[in-house]
Amino acid sequence: MNDRFLRACRREPVDRTPVWFMRQAGRYMAEYQAIRKKHSILEVCKTPELAAEVTLQPIERFPLDAAIIFADILLPLDAMGLQLEFIESKGPVFHKPVRVENDIQQLIPVDGESFAYAGEAIRLARQALADRVPLIGFAGAPFTLASYAIEGGSSRDYMRTKDMMFARPDLWHTLLTKLSNAVIEYLNVQIRAGAQAIQLFDSWVGCLSPDDYEEYVLPHTQRIFSALESKGIPKIYFGTGTATLLPLMRKAGCDVMGLDWRVRLDEAWATIGYDLAVQGNLDPLILAAPLPEIKRRVQRILAQANGRAGHIFNLGHGILPHIPVESVDATIEYVHQLSVREVGA
């Protein structure tokens, strides 16, 4: 097996810097669009054969160093009864958002059975991968899930979310405890089914001050990471806009910290500490630039990583639909080519 990704997660030397992309199975690929013409996002997520097929699409096409299961960070909320729908122009919408105490009480408790389809998808994807590259499982983190649950969809200023957090911290912690329980079930299903690493997506946690992260979020992410039946499989924690949160986020108990492009990788790594691996951090929009500009940016990030063991190349957020596949190919090639080194060097 190409184990560069897992070795880098464990901060072991690698022959080339491993690279994968968030949302690497996505709309920028014609193969994915063909599937989505016939099936909704939720259908693909909940039909193990389709989820596994889409998971493999980028692996068949590009020399990536890891696969990530096709799913959605919001699936735990759907299982809890919030009625998720993806609307083309608006993104995810919850028809039963969480606004008052009673909404929290009515959340459906979930267990491993609720996510049986996710386990099956992982098993099929592992089978199809046949150990070519490792398979990553994932879930949304409780803050990010809460923001969608409370706002009823995407948000710009997280008004209702913070209103609950600041005015009703009792409700907030009850909600985050329930969300965390669901996340733990969901991730453990994936781990038992064969996920070889997991990533917790706290995509919107960067809207919080460090004090608020510490008070309202950190206890819950800590509980999740410590409750995973991970037996040594790497745990990645990712968010955007997290420059000031990184020293607190590392206390959550992850092995790898995901970085977005707003921080310099070298400065962020020094801040977090070299006893953690880091993953990132190219601005996803760079992939729409001319190839020489992409190459210049890849080079810059590799220079900041400075050959230190424990760097996984990735974007600072997911690939966008308008990115040319040629640029994805070229980016992977640049990462591998510009990072060649002797193992143990």
Add this chain to the structure above:
Amino acid sequence: MNDRFLRACRREPVDRTPVWFMRQAGRYMAEYQAIRKKHSILEVCKTPELAAEVTLQPIERFPLDAAIIFADILLPLDAMGLQLEFIESKGPVFHKPVRVENDIQQLIPVDGESFAYAGEAIRLARQALADRVPLIGFAGAPFTLASYAIEGGSSRDYMRTKDMMFARPDLWHTLLTKLSNAVIEYLNVQIRAGAQAIQLFDSWVGCLSPDDYEEYVLPHTQRIFSALESKGIPKIYFGTGTATLLPLMRKAGCDVMGLDWRVRLDEAWATIGYDLAVQGNLDPLILAAPLPEIKRRVQRILAQANGRAGHIFNLGHGILPHIPVESVDATIEYVHQLSVREVGA
């Protein structure tokens, strides 16, 4: 005159920490809503009597230490021909966005005459204020203006904006030069008419990496600050999500750095350097919390400022429409009460 605000901008000792709020004339006030029932935002902005009246509304009601002229950061784009409209559910929309080279060539050059209404609004507001508190003028910064011009409105990932920046840096710099020219004209009109401080709003610049800020934005903000006929009136530079950009933003040439809530005020001030004043940085959503929670947060920020000369209390972004006026009143009271000190102490 109550000159606490101007003294703090100059890092001189004050008897109490001065406080004003971004968007302090806004929808949370019934007096403002009454005016807006009869007039659109653009009508209020472009009718000097109305703009001055709205500017004074929060000053008549609250013991604020500064007034800010009622206007919109996007007015320079409207003057350049992009056809601005505020749509209730969507926010600002430009009917003629800037997408290709020809769009940039077609931008209408502006001069002081284009902003005659803004000068008149400042004069009327100064008259009505009768030196009770200083009056702040403002404009959008070129990056933030470019993002609205190119996207045609608000955006989540600034896709088209960065596509131009990364793929056509020649067009980008031409556009930012033209936008900067308009901003300089607009701010100088306000300064000549009597604005006693000015603030440049780079609200969305935090979506950039430090390297990109330095390469694509800083030269333009530097040019603006150095071209202002400011003769010693304080210049404030504000953005959100700027934690990693602050050391570069200070090179733009401002006297006061606006901070959002994602940074701790004490750490940010140490990073920027104590030869600049700072303004901020309460999360605007805290104003929806119970009063004791607001008080706790005000106290925390004042403790971080630690009595050092050069702190202006503000929110980390504008007041939101659902904030109770009682909480605005209480916040001002807490700032004044908890920061009482002997001048020169």
